[in-house]
Amino acid sequence: GENVEQHPSTLSVQEGDSAVIKCTYSDSASNYFPWYKQELGKGPQLIIDIRSNVGEKKDQRIAVTLNKTAKHFSLHITETQPEDSAVYFCAAERRDDKIIFGKGTRLHILP
Amino acid sequence: EPEVTQTPSHQVTQMGQEVILRCVPISNHLYFYWYRQILGQKVEFLVSFYNNEISEKSEIFDDQFSVERPDGSNFTLKIRSTKLEDSAMYFCASSPGTGRGSYGYTFGSGTRLTVV
Numbered sequence: 485g486e487n488v489e490q491h492p493s494t495l496s497v498q499e500g501d502s503a504v505i506k507c508t509y510s511d512s513a514s515n516y517f518p519w520y521k522q523e524l525g526k527g528p529q530l531i532i533d534i535r536s537n538v539g540e541k542k543d544q545r546i547a548v549t550l551n552k553t554a555k556h557f558s559l560h561i562t563e564t565q566p567e568d569s570a571v572y573f574c575a576a577e578r579r580d581d582k583i584i585f586g587k588g589t590r591l592h593i594l595p
Numbered sequence: 596e597p598e599v600t601q602t603p604s605h606q607v608t609q610m611g612q613e614v615i616l617r618c619v620p621i622s623n624h625l626y627f628y629w630y631r632q633i634l635g636q637k638v639e640f641l642v643s644f645y646n647n648e649i650s651e652k653s654e655i656f657d658d659q660f661s662v663e664r665p666d667g668s669n670f671t672l673k674i675r676s677t678k679l680e681d682s683a684m685y686f687c688a689s690s691p692g693t694g695r696g697s698y699g700y701t702f703g704s705g706t707r708l709t710v711v
Contacts, residue, residue: 518699527599527686527702528638573638582651583700585630587637 486511486578490586498594503561505589507574510555516577517550517557521570522588528573532559561591569593597621601687601703608677608710616672616706618687627670628688628700629662631655638686644670677710684708 487510497503509517515536520528534541534548534557541548547560561568574586600619608614620627629641642652644662652660659675670689674681684707688700 516699520702525704527601527688527704529702530699533699582640582643584640585638 486514486576486584488574488576488584488586490574490589492589493587494590494592496592496594497564499564499566501564503559503564503568503591505559505572505574505591507557507559507576507586508555509557509576509584511576511578512552512555514576514578517548518575518577518583519548519559520573520575520585522573523570531572564593566593566595597701599687599689599701599703601685601706603706604704605707606709608708610679610710611676614674614677614708616674616685616687616708618670618672618703619668620670620687620689621691621701622668624689624691624701626650626690626692627662627664628690629672630686630688630702632684632686632705634683641672641685674708677708679710682708682710 490507518533519531521531522528532543532546532548534550536552545562550557569592571588571590573588575583577583602617627644630638631641632638640653642656642662643650661673663671684705686705687703690700
């Protein structure tokens with residue numbers, strides 16, 4: 485079945501710098517890749533997604549890239565702010581439509 | 596913005612007891628899911644539900660688990676005889692559609708289940 489690997493597990497970034505989280509997936513038939521942000525005590529919130537017919541998507545300070553050939557996708561956050569501190573999960577949708585999550589990256593924005 | 600609502604937010608139960616976790620999905624959504632997150636670990640799929648039946652379940656979703664949509668709005672997860680290892684956050688999610696290139700899920704805020 486689908487397997488989603490996510491790195492790093494923890495990331496500390498100075499406020500104002502950029503953060504990059506990387507994921508790989510195994511099922512070449514997956515074609516939908518959402519990213520979720522989970523704040524303490526809350527459920528995962530969809531922040532951005534990308535479909536396989538697109539290589540890059542941007543929404544203000546957040547961008548995602550997808551390399552279908554290599555089965556890599558990444559989340560880029562620029563000009564990081566304290567409120568970006570959270571756990572971020574990448575995910576991939578399998579052919580049977582079940583979303584499989586990565587293990588998460590705990591992002592700390594340092595003052 | 597429409598929300599998925601879960602109750603209770605926190606439930607403490609004795610080992611061996613039955614618990615029912617409740618969810619109200621977004622009203623025009625057709626697909627419903629339960630996921631589980633053990634403290635500090637990844638979000639794991641439990642079960643998906645469509646058209647009043649289970650469409651897929653994981654190996655975690657054994658005979659002690661069941662789901663039900665008793666009326667037009669609620670979606671429940673029942674754990675029949677709780678074990679210590681069932682302690683986790685349980686998230687309900689719903690989606691308007693599915694299929695390749697789908698819509699993403701909306702998650703509830705979760706129910707923290709503590710089995711003592």
